[in-house]
Amino acid sequence: MTSPDLDCPEPENYAAVALQMQETALQVEARLYEVERDLRASVNRQTHVVTTTAARTGLPTGGFNDISPIFVTNTITFSNYPGFGFSFGIQDPPGAGEYQIGVYVNAIASGAVTDNSHRIVRIRQFNVPPGSGGSQVTVDTAEATVFEANVGGGMDITVTGVFDMAVGDQIAFEMDHGNTGSTMNISIGAIYWITFLGSRETVEVF
Numbered sequence: 001m002t003s004p005d006l007d008c009p010e011p012e013n014y015a016a017v018a019l020q021m022q023e024t025a026l027q028v029e030a031r032l033y034e035v036e037r038d039l040r041a042s043v044n045r046q047t048h049v050v051t052t053t054a055a056r057t058g059l060p061t062g063g064f065n066d067i068s069p070i071f072v073t074n075t076i077t078f079s080n081y082p083g084f085g086f087s088f089g090i091q092d093p094p095g096a097g098e099y100q101i102g103v104y105v106n107a108i109a110s111g112a113v114t115d116n117s118h119r120i121v122r123i124r125q126f127n128v129p130p131g132s133g134g135s136q137v138t139v140d141t142a143e144a145t146v147f148e149a150n151v152g153g154g155m156d157i158t159v160t161g162v163f164d165m166a167v168g169d170q171i172a173f174e175m176d177h178g179n180t181g182s183t184m185n186i187s188i189g190a191i192y193w194i195t196f197l198g199s200r201e202t203v204e205v206f
Contacts (some may be wrong), residue, residue: 016076024182028191032071041194045100045195045197047078047081047193048078048079048195049191049193050077050190051074051077051189052069052191053074053075053077054073055187058110058185060183061178061183061184063176064175065175065176066173067103067105067175069166069192077191079130081122086155094120096166096199097164097165097197097198098163098164098176098199099165099195099196099197100132100160100163101160101163101171101193102161103160103173103193104156104157104158104191105190106155106157107121107128107154107177107185108152108153108180108184109184110183111183112120113149113150113151113179113182115180116148116149116150117147117148118146119147119155119160119175119178119179119184120144121172122143122144122175123143123163123171123173123174125138125139125170125171126138126171127168137156139169140161142159143159148179154187155192161173162197170171171194201204203205
C-alpha cells in the first residue's frame with residue numbers, strides 16, 4: 001500500500017496543526033466512548049432472576065397449569081434491572097422489544113408415578129385483543145417435553161426462548177403432564193429469569 005506525499009507544514013503553521021490534532025483526538029475519544037458504551041450494553045444486558053422459596057403443589061393432569069412464581073413465595077436472586085417490577089405472572093412486561101425468557105424447574109410426582117408419563121413445561125406469550133371478552137390469543141411459545149419412568153425421582157426441566165414482545169403482550173409459565181397416578185409438584189428452588197435484549201433494530205444489528 002502506498003501513502004500520498006505529505007507536505008511538511010511551514011513553521012508558521014505548526015500551532016494550527018497541533019490544534020487540529022487535538023481537536024481530532026477529542027472527536028476520536030468521543031466516538032470511542034459511544035462504541036464502548038454500546039459494547040458494554042451488548043454484554044451486560046438488563047436481567048431479572050427470581051427463585052421460589054416454596055413448592056407449587058397439587059398440579060392435576062389433563063391440561064396446562066400456571067406455574068408462575070407469583071403463586072408461591074419467591075426471592076429476587078439477581079437484578080440489574082432497576083424498576084423492573086415484572087413478577088413473572090399474567091401481566092405486562094416492561095415494554096416492547098426482544099426478551100430472552102427462561103425457567104428451570106424440578107417436577108416431581110406427589111405420589112404414584114405413572115410409567116413413562118410426559119411432563120411439558122412451556123413459556124407462552126399471548127395478548128388479549130380489545131373486544132375479545134378476555135379471550136387470550138397465543139403469539140409464541142417455547143417448550144420442552146420429558147418422560148419419566150417409574151422411579152419417582154423427579155425430572156429437571158429447562159426452557160428458554162427469545163420473544164418479540166409488543167406493548168400489551170403478556171407471559172405465562174405453564175406445565176402439563178400425563179401422571180394420572182397422582183398430581184405433580186414443582187420443587188422449591190425453581191428459577192425464572194428474563195433478559196432485555198433490546199429493541200428489534202438493536203438486536204438485528206448485533
